Amino acid sequence: MKKRELLNVALYLFAFLTIQAITIAVVMLVSQPAGITAGITTITTLVSSLITIALFYKLRWTPCSGDYINTRPWFTMFWVVCLTIGTIAPLAYLNELLGVELPDTYNEMFKGIMNHKLGFITIGIIAPIAEEYVFRGAILRVLCNMAGKHRQWVAIALSAALFAIVHGNMAQGIGAFLCGLLLGWMYVRTGSIMPGVVFHWVNNSTAVLLYRIMPQAADMKFVDFFGGDMKRVALAMLFSLMIFGASLFQLNQRLQKPQQ
Numbered sequence: 001m002k003k004r005e006l007l008n009v010a011l012y013l014f015a016f017l018t019i020q021a022i023t024i025a026v027v028m029l030v031s032q033p034a035g036i037t038a039g040i041t042t043i044t045t046l047v048s049s050l051i052t053i054a055l056f057y058k059l060r061w062t063p064c065s066g067d068y069i070n071t072r073p074w075f076t077m078f079w080v081v082c083l084t085i086g087t088i089a090p091l092a093y094l095n096e097l098l099g100v101e102l103p104d105t106y107n108e109m110f111k112g113i114m115n116h117k118l119g120f121i122t123i124g125i126i127a128p129i130a131e132e133y134v135f136r137g138a139i140l141r142v143l144c145n146m147a148g149k150h151r152q153w154v155a156i157a158l159s160a161a162l163f164a165i166v167h168g169n170m171a172q173g174i175g176a177f178l179c180g181l182l183l184g185w186m187y188v189r190t191g192s193i194m195p196g197v198v199f200h201w202v203n204n205s206t207a208v209l210l211y212r213i214m215p216q217a218a219d220m221k222f223v224d225f226f227g228g229d230m231k232r233v234a235l236a237m238l239f240s241l242m243i244f245g246a247s248l249f250q251l252n253q254r255l256q257k258p259q260q
């Protein structure tokens with residue numbers, strides 16, 4: 001049984017990566033000789049995400065039901081939003097402390113997507129759903145079945161590691177792993193990808209909106225947002241961690257699977 005489940009995990013990951021690769025190849029072929037542009041990159045990301053969602057839904061690799069939403073967990077979702085807000089600044093500063101930066105190619109690609117008219121719906125809405133379908137709804141679900149009731153954190157850590165690796169760079173990978181732990185925890189507690197989708201939506205949408213408001217933000221260091229004043233940075237960290245801590249406490253009380 002475990003061998004079959006491992007093969008399923010490999011299949012889900014292979015399908016996710018293959019869809020992206022094929023979509024990129026087709027779009028590059030069609031776009032020649034224009035080459036890769038911001039519009040093409042955006043369309044590629046959008047199309048590959050939609051195909052991923054459709055495939056995982058159609059083949060029931062990610063089981064979907066309205067059971068969790070039917071419990072009307074709106075106040076819980078409020079705390080998920082707060083949790084996300086509480087992670088943004090600390091993760092950005094952590095990357096700066098570790099000296100890791102987004103590679104120039106990735107930075108330019110994301111700036112192009114965020115500038116595009118479909119950038120918000122692609123990065124902020126559709127891509128998060130696709131990633132939650134794959135990494136929590138499919139991969140983590142199977143890993144949890146393999147790990148058993150008392151080793152769920154092993155499954156969560158493994159899914160978070162895979163989530164980090166597929167991002168392809170250290171700057172995103174660190175945040176993806178740490179957020180992946182939170183996303184996995186919320187999935188295990190609720191049996192639903194919805195809390196993770198909301199977390200992902202807020203995180204990605206904040207990045208897009210910040211760039212739309214301050215295009216120069218993509219090339220700024222975290223401390224630059226505070227004029228290089230470390231006291232302000234410390235206060236921002238304290239405020240963010242207070243939000244994070246309060247949200248985590250509330251979610252620990254509220255996250256639960258719907259009663260059967």
